[in-house]
Structures are given as structure tokens and as C-alpha cells.
Amino acid sequence: MTEKRPTLTLKPKTAKAAGAARPGQPRRAQGQGLGRPEQRGPAQGGQGGAARVVEQRAGQRPAQAPARDPRGQDREQERQPRSRPPQAEPQDALRPAARADETRLRHSHEVKNPVQLDYRPHLKPDALAFALLGAAASLARVRAGSALPQALAEVFQAYDATPQARGAMQDIAYRTLRQLGRSETLLGMMTNKAPEPPMLASLLCAALALLDPPEGSDAPYEAFTVVDQAVGAAAAHPDFAHAKAMVNAVLRRFLRERAQLLQEALREPLAQWNYPQWWIDAVRGAYPAQWQDILAVGNRQPPLTLRVNRRRTSVEDYLATLAAAGMQARQVGPAALRLAVPVNVGQIPGFDQGLVSVQDAGAQLAAPLLDLQDGMRVLDACAAPGGKSGHILETADVHLTALDVDARRLARVEQNLERLGLRARVAAGAAEERGWWDGQAFDRILADVPCTASGIVRRHPDIRWLRRKSDTHQLATLSSKILDNLWQMLRPDGKFLFVTCSLWPQESEAQAAAFAARNGAVRLDAPGQLLPTSGAGQDHDGLFYALFQKVGA
Numbered sequence: 001m002t003e004k005r006p007t008l009t010l011k012p013k014t015a016k017a018a019g020a021a022r023p024g025q026p027r028r029a030q031g032q033g034l035g036r037p038e039q040r041g042p043a044q045g046g047q048g049g050a051a052r053v054v055e056q057r058a059g060q061r062p063a064q065a066p067a068r069d070p071r072g073q074d075r076e077q078e079r080q081p082r083s084r085p086p087q088a089e090p091q092d093a094l095r096p097a098a099r100a101d102e103t104r105l106r107h108s109h110e111v112k113n114p115v116q117l118d119y120r121p122h123l124k125p126d127a128l129a130f131a132l133l134g135a136a137a138s139l140a141r142v143r144a145g146s147a148l149p150q151a152l153a154e155v156f157q158a159y160d161a162t163p164q165a166r167g168a169m170q171d172i173a174y175r176t177l178r179q180l181g182r183s184e185t186l187l188g189m190m191t192n193k194a195p196e197p198p199m200l201a202s203l204l205c206a207a208l209a210l211l212d213p214p215e216g217s218d219a220p221y222e223a224f225t226v227v228d229q230a231v232g233a234a235a236a237h238p239d240f241a242h243a244k245a246m247v248n249a250v251l252r253r254f255l256r257e258r259a260q261l262l263q264e265a266l267r268e269p270l271a272q273w274n275y276p277q278w279w280i281d282a283v284r285g286a287y288p289a290q291w292q293d294i295l296a297v298g299n300r301q302p303p304l305t306l307r308v309n310r311r312r313t314s315v316e317d318y319l320a321t322l323a324a325a326g327m328q329a330r331q332v333g334p335a336a337l338r339l340a341v342p343v344n345v346g347q348i349p350g351f352d353q354g355l356v357s358v359q360d361a362g363a364q365l366a367a368p369l370l371d372l373q374d375g376m377r378v379l380d381a382c383a384a385p386g387g388k389s390g391h392i393l394e395t396a397d398v399h400l401t402a403l404d405v406d407a408r409r410l411a412r413v414e415q416n417l418e419r420l421g422l423r424a425r426v427a428a429g430a431a432e433e434r435g436w437w438d439g440q441a442f443d444r445i446l447a448d449v450p451c452t453a454s455g456i457v458r459r460h461p462d463i464r465w466l467r468r469k470s471d472t473h474q475l476a477t478l479s480s481k482i483l484d485n486l487w488q489m490l491r492p493d494g495k496f497l498f499v500t501c502s503l504w505p506q507e508s509e510a511q512a513a514a515f516a517a518r519n520g521a522v523r524l525d526a527p528g529q530l531l532p533t534s535g536a537g538q539d540h541d542g543l544f545y546a547l548f549q550k551v552g553a
């Protein structure tokens with residue numbers, strides 16, 4: 001049976017009658033479907049600091065240039081102008097704040113294709129209103145089941161967005177998803193029915209995210225600019241121009257009653273943690289002592305960690321190269337450097353020449369664990385986009401087969417290896433099948449299997465809103481087939497590294513234990529479950545490592 005995904009929207013019980021959809025007015029569309037987890041690209045920070053929208057208005061600070069994601073996708077860097085204190089502006093409230101304990105989750109299983117998602121507004125491309133609308137269109141796609149990078153790519157194209165506008169849209173979308181639970185809760189308290197169409201709700205959530213940055217961070221725009229531009233964005237879209245007064249009223253009310261509204265909203269776990277309740281319960285159940293830290297880390301922006309290609313330079317030399325470019329960094333692993341201030345990929349010295357790759361410090365543990373020797377036959381079984389393949393080939397002169405089921409993603413492996421000056425046999429095929437195998441056993445196998453990616457939500461804030469609880473079981477089932485099949489391809493005494501970027505034991509430790517029992521695999525030392533950590537010391541994603549050896553013949 002297909003599991004249905006509830007909406008996130010909180011709706012006050014007291015407003016039930018008033019909040020019922022009017023005849024002919026459907027309830028909010030609900031996201032269905034799942035962006036294939038295995039199709040996700042490598043970690044993406046997003047919200048890494050805004051490419052500020054350039055149109056400068058009174059009270060708005062100067063724009064900054066957009067940054068690109070170090071893996072080739074747009075990524076923005078955090079350089080946030082401070083905002084003025086919110087302006088207290090009298091405005092009609094739509095309805096009094098509901099008490100948070102009067103709220104409940106509104107479930108909706110209806111899918112409605114939002115109309116005119118691709119409508120290109122007649123707004124200046126460098127206006128915040130344009131970026132807000134683009135972010136809202138992307139978020140509406142995520143609500144309908146798309147992964148955020150794909151949603152953004154579609155909007156960039158439809159809006160014919162400039163690099164600067166892309167940066168701003170991306171920044172706003174990432175911010176919004178990191179605090180969607182909070183914004184949705186606030187919206188539920190301030191409106192008596194779900195704003196329709198969903199893109200209007202997304203626009204309001206995006207504006208609220210800009211008005212209400214996470215504790216300790218500055219607002220990226222002046223509050224009055226956000227309100228003005230959000231109203232302008234609403235007015236520019238034919239599907240909800242009629243709601244521009246409502247947008248104005250909601251946002252001004254938030255500014256006027258912020259303290260009280262937030263106090264009430266934050267009684268809800270959804271608003272407090274910005275994860276669906278099932279996710280909060282799952283983390284709490286699996287990690288009773290650390291669950292709050294884990295959830296909090298998932299809402300922080302990740303650092304930019306590089307892996308030095310030691311075939312082309314040394315860590316010391318590359319640190320000197322960075323220093324000469326005025327960039328501070330420190331070594332956080334044998335080949336890992338963390339930049340003090342994240343930059344876009346175009347600003348990383350020597351990136352195009354293959355001196356470095358972008359790779360989380362936790363992910364850089366894989367290649368050393370494989371205990372590679374020159375001449376070995378090595379399989380990277382779920383290889384795209386090739387982060388670990390590159391590291392394997394930088395470590396030793398091995399014969400690497402880089403396998404992935406997704407031919408499009410395999411092209412990224414080829415591009416990455418070419419940039420690094422490395423070579424592998426790149427093969428398209430399913431790791432749970434044998435058709436792609438030439439029958440010769442491998443000395444080492446890396447199985448970085450598809451999973452829920454629950455350990456990398458700080459880079460992919462859309463994951464928590466797209467996943468369903470049942471995904472874990474489905475992915476764990478596929479992963480066990482992959483592991484059992486690949487094990488047959490390992491030579492006696494060979495080593496087998498099982499990796500996931502999941503926090504769920506069903507996908508990681510329980511999977512590893514069941515695999516070892518089924519196959520008589522000897523378990524060697526490996527980190528096991530690495531919980532996501534952020535801070536001045538250790539800083540890495542949530543990954544799982546289990547290392548096995550096949551008993552000799």
C-alpha cells in the first residue's frame with residue numbers, strides 16, 4: 001500500500017470551521033513521490049550565504065556576488081548584512097494567534113498540480129521580489145515531491161535567471177527548508193486556512209525565513225524590504241496577486257507580534273526542531289542521549305572541506321597556495337582541509353586543475369579504510385558522482401571499476417576523474433546484478449549504498465520533508481541485496497567496506513550485523529556510526545562504516 005504523506009501545515013483546531021476549504025477551493029496540494037535518494041548529488045550546503053539580490057533599496061545593504069556550489073552547482077556563501085530591528089507597523093491581523101496547544105497537524109492526501117509554476121514574473125531580475133518568487137516556485141516543487149536541486153534547476157531555466165538571481169533563489173530556498181516547520185507553524189497560527197495555491201504558502205514561508213533567521217545569525221535583509229518585496233512578488237504572479245494584502249498583513253503581523261507568536265509556535269516540536277514528527281521520534285529513539293544535538297546539527301550550514309589531490313600537490317603546499325590567495329584553512333585529516341570561510345568553487349585555487357576536490361571530512365575516511373595497495377583490483381560499486389573513486393585513485397595505483405546504476409550520474413564520475421587526472425573503468429549497471437561483471441574477483445570492494453541520506457540533512461534540507469518513514473525499509477532491502485551480491489565478487493582474504501550516509505540503524509548497524517551473519521563475514525575495525533557533528537573541532541556528516549574480510553580459501 002502506498003504510504004501517504006501528510007502536509008506539514010498546522011491548523012488551529014479552533015479555526016476548523018472557518019478554515020474549511022470553500023466550495024471549489026481545494027485544500028493545499030501535498031507533495032507525493034520521492035526524489036530518488038540515489039539520484040541525489042553530493043552534499044550541497046545551500047544557504048551558504050546569500051548571493052544577495054542586487055536591487056538596492058532604502059535600508060537594504062549592498063548586494064554580493066553569488067557563489068557556485070563547489071561541485072558545480074550554484075552555492076552561495078554566507079555574507080549577511082545585518083538587518084534593522086523589525087519595524088512595528090500597525091496592520092490588520094487576519095485572526096488572533098491560536099494557542100500552540102490548540103494546533104494540530106492538518107493531513108491532506110490530495111495532490112493538485114500547482115498552476116503556472118513556470119510563470120516568469122515581470123519583475124527586475126535583480127529584485128528581491130524576483131528571487132522570492134523563484135524560491136517559492138522551487139519550494140512548491142519540493143512540496144510536490146521534487147528534490148530541491150532539481151526544482152531549482154527547473155526554475156532557473158523557466159525564469160531565465162541570471163547567476164546572481166540563481167544564487168539568491170537558492171539561498172532563500174535553503175534557508176526556508178531549514179526552518180520550514182517553524183514557518184508553517186507560524187502560518188497556521190496567523191491564517192485561518194492554508195494559503196492557496198501552495199506556491200503562495202511557499203512565498204510566505206520564504207519571507208518568514210528571511211524575517212526570522214536562526215538564533216545567532218543576522219537577518220539577510222531589512223525587515224521592511226522583505227515585506228515590501230514579498231508583497232511585490234505576490235502582486236506579480238497571476239495566481240495569487242489577489243492575496244497581496246494577505247501577504248502584507250501576515251508578514252506585518254509577524255513583525256508586530258513576533259515574540260508572542262514565536263513563544264507559542266515553539267511549543268510545537270515541528271516548529272522547535274524543523275523536522276517532521278516521525279523524524280524527530282526516529283532520531284530520539286535511536287539516539288536517546290544525543291538526539292537534540294543531532295537535530296540541531298542538521299539545521300546548521302556545513303563547512304567547506306577540501307580533499308587535497310596528493311598526486312598533484314601536498315597538503316602543506318596547498319595550504320600555502322590558499323594563504324597566498326588570502327584564504328585561511330586548517331588541516332582536519334590526512335588530506336582534508338577546512339576553509340575558515342566557505343567560498344564558491346570558482347574561487348578555490350587550483351580546483352579546475354584538479355589540485356583539490358570538495359569532500360566532507362567523514363567521507364574522506366573511506367579510501368584509507370580500504371587498505372589499498374598498488375596493483376589491486378578495486379570495485380567502487382555505487383560510485384557516482386565519484387567522490388570516493390577519486391580518493392581511491394589518489395591513494396594507490398589500483399585498477400578501479402566505478403559502477404553506478406545511473407548512467408547520467410556516471411558522466412559526473414568521468415568529469416571528476418578527468419579533472420583530477422585519474423582513470424577508471426566506468427560501468428553502468430545495478431550492483432545487485434551480475435551482468436556488468438567480468439567474473440574476476442576484486443581485492444577490495446566499496447559499497448557506498450543508496451540510503452535515506454538522513455545523515456547529510458545539513459547539506460540537503462529538503463530530505464526530511466521528502467522522505468517517508470517507509471523509505472528506510474525499502475532502501476534497506478535493496479541495500480541488503482547489493483551487499484550479498486557484491487560479497488560473491490570479493491576474493492578470499494579481500495576487504496569489503498560498507499558505507500551509508502544514514503542515521504537509521506536499520507540501514508546501517510542492523511544491516512551490517514545481518515550481512516555478517518548471513519555471509520560469515522569477519523568484521524574488522526571501522527568507525528561504525530559517525531553521528532553528524534559541527535563545530536570548531538570535529539565537523540562531519542553522519543556516516544556509517546563497517547569493514548569486513550572474507551575468510552581465506
Ligand SMILES: C[S@@+](CC[C@H](N)C(=O)[O-])C[C@H]1O[C@@H](n2cnc3c(N)ncnc32)[C@H](O)[C@@H]1O
Nearest residue numbers: 038382383384385386387388405430431448450
Ligand atoms: C551515496 S551515493 C554514492 C556516492 C559516491 N560513492 C561518492 O562518494 O561520490 C549512492 C549511489 O548509488 C547509486 N545506486 C543506486 N542504486 C544502485 C544500484 N542498484 N546499483 C548501483 N548503484 C546504485 C546511485 O545512483 C548513487 O550514485
